[in-house]
Amino acid sequence: MKTRLFFAASILALAAFAAPAQETYPSRSITMIVPFPPGGVADLTGRPIAAAMEKVLKQPIAPVNRSGAGGKVGYAAAANSKPDGYTILIALSSVSIFPEVDAIFNLKPAYTLDQLVPIALVSADPTILVVHPSLPAKTAKDFIALAKKQPNEIAFSSSGLYGTLHIAMEMVVQSAGVKLRHVPFAGGGPAITALLGGHVMALSSGPAAAVGHLRSGKLRALASWGDKRLAAMPDLPTWKELGYKNVEFYIWAGLLAPKGTPDEAIKALRNAARTAVGDAEFKRVMTKLETPVNYLDAPEFQKFWDRDAERLVRTVKRVGKVVTAK
Numbered sequence: 001m002k003t004r005l006f007f008a009a010s011i012l013a014l015a016a017f018a019a020p021a022q023e024t025y026p027s028r029s030i031t032m033i034v035p036f037p038p039g040g041v042a043d044l045t046g047r048p049i050a051a052a053m054e055k056v057l058k059q060p061i062a063p064v065n066r067s068g069a070g071g072k073v074g075y076a077a078a079a080n081s082k083p084d085g086y087t088i089l090i091a092l093s094s095v096s097i098f099p100e101v102d103a104i105f106n107l108k109p110a111y112t113l114d115q116l117v118p119i120a121l122v123s124a125d126p127t128i129l130v131v132h133p134s135l136p137a138k139t140a141k142d143f144i145a146l147a148k149k150q151p152n153e154i155a156f157s158s159s160g161l162y163g164t165l166h167i168a169m170e171m172v173v174q175s176a177g178v179k180l181r182h183v184p185f186a187g188g189g190p191a192i193t194a195l196l197g198g199h200v201m202a203l204s205s206g207p208a209a210a211v212g213h214l215r216s217g218k219l220r221a222l223a224s225w226g227d228k229r230l231a232a233m234p235d236l237p238t239w240k241e242l243g244y245k246n247v248e249f250y251i252w253a254g255l256l257a258p259k260g261t262p263d264e265a266i267k268a269l270r271n272a273a274r275t276a277v278g279d280a281e282f283k284r285v286m287t288k289l290e291t292p293v294n295y296l297d298a299p300e301f302q303k304f305w306d307r308d309a310e311r312l313v314r315t316v317k318r319v320g321k322v323v324t325a326k
Contacts, residue, residue, distance in 0.1 A: 025085055025265045029060040033081075033089045035074020036159060037067045039189025041206035045253040046090035048285040049122055052276035057268065063090075067187045070160020072098045072110055079111035083258040085265025088119065091256050093249075094164035096309035100316045101162045113309065116256040119266065120273035121296035121304060123286070124252035126226030127168045127204040128236065130192075130219045135201045140223035140242055143202070147178035155181040156202040157191035161322060165191060167312065168204040168225055168249040170319050175244040182322075195219065206251045207232065208289035225249040232290040252294070252308070254301055270298055 032050050036042045043065065050061040066074035071094050078089035089095075095116070102109040129140060135154070137143040147154050158166035161184045173180055183200050185191045188209050195203045196218055203210075207230065213219040224230055224238045227248055239247035255273055257266060276282055277295045286293055296304055 025262070025268050026057050026059040028086065029062055030057070030085070031087050032061050032063045033074050033078045033087065034063050034065045035067060035071040035078075035089070035091070036187035037065055037189045039192065039209065040159060040187050041208055041251055041253060042071075042090050042092050043189065044208050044289060045122055045286075045291070048282050049090070049255070049273070049276055052279035052282040053269075053272040055279065056272040056275045061088075068160075069186075070094060070098075070158070070163030070166065070184065071187075072160075075116075076110035078256065079115035079258060081258050083260035083262075085257070085261050085269070087258065088269065089116070089256045090122075091116075091254055092164050093252050093308055093312065094159070094162075094167070095256070096305070096312045097162055097164075097167060097316055100313045104316070104321055115259050117259050117261065117266070118298045118301040118305060119255035119257055119269045120277075120298060121252060121254040121294060121301040122273070122277065123291050124250050124294040124304075125207050125291055126224050126230065126238075127165065127249055127251050128207055128210060128221050128225070128230070128233070129172075129202065129223045130195065130205050130210045130214065130221050131202045132195055132198050132200075133217065133220050134198060135220075137222065138220075140237065140239070143222055144176045144178060147176070147180060151179040152181050154202060155183050155200040156204070157194045157200040158182065158184050158203070159188045159191055160184045160186060162316065162319075164188075164251050165204045167315055167319070168251075169202075170322075171225070171247045171249060171315065172204075172239065172244065174318065175239070175247045204249075206291075208291040211290045231292070250308070252304075254296075254305070266298070 034042050034046045046063050050063050054061050066077050075095050081087040099109045099112050137146050194200050224236050226238050277293050
């Protein structure tokens with residue numbers, strides 16, 4: 001009897017010794033999906049916030065550009081990834097658009113919003129209308145007058161069909177009653193490159209992506225989609241003050257994770273984001289980009305996201321099915 005008891009106790013002791021200790025999150029590197037190519041708002045915001053969060057989490061955060069379909073490819077990849085805390089997403093406001101677009105075209109959704117949960121809002125800026133300096137329009141009113149005189153002649157680029165920068169410009173088209181030619185690209189970076197090269201004449205851009213080119217004179221800013229003037233661009237009028245209704249749009253950048261990510265991981269990521277937005281180097285980079293930090297923790301971010309998504313879905317429904325000009 002004693003022999004059997006000793007044997008059983010030995011087995012239990014060995015099993016306990018062999019069982020791996022529970023990992024403390026994070027125990028390895030984290031992938032941050034950036035759903036656009038380098039050079040756009042998501043990339044310019046995602047990389048410095050990842051670097052700042054690394055300092056808190058003590059593990060690398062590797063930004064990976066998964067571009068395509070105006071951000072839809074990267075959003076779907078994140079939403080459908082394993083919810084283990086080792087894949088996160090730097091999303092723009094366009095994340096709310098594509099499920100509705102799929103519905104309009106009677107497609108199975110690539111993802112749904114309830115597949116993603118918020119970590120933190122990092123920034124939120126209105127887009128600005130930037131044009132190539134060769135365009136004979138010095139003001140927003142000049143731009144509209146020229147568009148009315150030359151319907152479908154002024155080409156504008158975007159981050160993709162139904163993407164953030166496309167929907168913003170559609171608001172102007174609807175409000176001003178003009179016709180512009182849409183040339184979509186696979187992200188904000190290529191869209192602004194096309195504008196710089198004179199392949200298109202206009203773009204609704206995030207301020208961060210355009211500010212350097214505005215300073216150098218390679219681009220010219222005409223108007224803002226905000227409800228008030230940008231502090232960094234006090235001379236830039238808003239569409240609202242110029243008399244155009246329902247032309248208000250914000251390009252926000254926020255961190256999301258797949259639904260089902262463990263609470264421990266979400267808590268650690270929220271804490272890292274909260275600390276990161278106060279990091280001196282992160283603030284320096286964002287100041288250089290003239291993008292004010294607009295931090296919201298997960299609960300407040302969820303409320304903000306719900307309101308913004310409702311407004312964007314209404315806009316997409318008004319736009320309906322869109323076919324790009326050939």
